[in-house]
Amino acid sequence: xxxxxxxxxxxxxxxxxxxxxxxxxxxxxxxxxxxxxxxxxxxxxxxxxxxxxxxxxxxxxxxxxxxxxxxxxxxxxxxxxxxxxxxxxxxxxxxxxxxxxxxxxxxxxxxxxxxxxxxx
Amino acid sequence: xxxxxxxxxxxxxxxxxxxxxxxxxxxxxxxxxxxxxxxxxxxxxxxxxxxxxxxxxxxxxxxxxxxxxxxxxxxxxxxxxxxxxxxxxxxxxxxxxxxxxxxxxxxxxxxxxxxxxxxxxxxxxxxxxxxxxx
Numbered sequence: 001x002x003x004x005x006x007x008x009x010x011x012x013x014x015x016x017x018x019x020x021x022x023x024x025x026x027x028x029x030x031x032x033x034x035x036x037x038x039x040x041x042x043x044x045x046x047x048x049x050x051x052x053x054x055x056x057x058x059x060x061x062x063x064x065x066x067x068x069x070x071x072x073x074x075x076x077x078x079x080x081x082x083x084x085x086x087x088x089x090x091x092x093x094x095x096x097x098x099x100x101x102x103x104x105x106x107x108x109x110x111x112x113x114x115x116x117x118x119x120x
Numbered sequence: 121x122x123x124x125x126x127x128x129x130x131x132x133x134x135x136x137x138x139x140x141x142x143x144x145x146x147x148x149x150x151x152x153x154x155x156x157x158x159x160x161x162x163x164x165x166x167x168x169x170x171x172x173x174x175x176x177x178x179x180x181x182x183x184x185x186x187x188x189x190x191x192x193x194x195x196x197x198x199x200x201x202x203x204x205x206x207x208x209x210x211x212x213x214x215x216x217x218x219x220x221x222x223x224x225x226x227x228x229x230x231x232x233x234x235x236x237x238x239x240x241x242x243x244x245x246x247x248x249x250x251x252x253x254x
Contacts, residue, residue: 020138020141020142021138022134022135022137022138023134023137023170024134053145053159053162054141054159054162054163054166055163056163056166056167057167057224057225057228058170083159084156085155085156085158085159086159088156088159088160089156089160089163089232090163092160092228092231092232093163093167093224093228093229093231093232094224094227094231095224095228
């Protein structure tokens with residue numbers, strides 16, 4: 001089965017979603033990430049969704065679950081690069097992603113992750 | 121109101137949900153929708169296609185490009201011959217789900233389109249029609 005690659009950058013994990021994800025792929029990413037956080041003791045996860053042209057309730061839920069799972073495993077998650085039309089649609093759909101940290105781009109996202117980890 | 125073109129595609133497997141999204145994106149572009157309206161239509165289609173596969177046991181998506189005076193529209197009909205929905209009013213409540221989802225599929229899809237029709241009964245399958253105009 002396909003897998004979305006997870007890159008390691010120091011104490012952070014980096015995920016760039018570049019394909020139109022079917023549901024099993026989203027679930028596999030969820031599992032893979034918690035496994036990698038556990039193995040590498042990563043302190044942060046950065047998920048770049050700038051290539052996604054839509055986020056529906058399934059993908060939205062995956063993002064929320066990853067964020068909650070990583071928090072329990074002592075890592076912070078930041079979602080970056082959400083397209084404005086995707087954000088508008090997501091809110092209208094009824095998903096506001098409570099508890100999920102976001103940043104406009106990768107650079108700001110990395111800065112936010114470093115701040116979060118440093119403040120602990 | 122005229123139908124400019126129409127067609128149908130199967131929505132049977134999980135991968136078909138992705139294919140349906142891609143087809144709807146292309147149709148929404150052909151229809152002349154703005155980017156944000158395309159995204160709303162694609163997202164609504166994704167929710168309904170998933171329902172067709174997961175709860176309806178698979179079905180089909182019919183599409184029509186519509187012309188009504190100066191405006192154009194895209195109509196999608198998701199139909200299956202699954203178990204159907206006993207209480208359609210309850211199914212249209214935010215947060216209600218018969219499965220393990222968030223319960224946002226039907227209600228969320230309705231908020232994303234101009235016209236929404238749900239037709240379902242136990243043993244009769246489910247038919248959901250959505251339309252968005254430019």
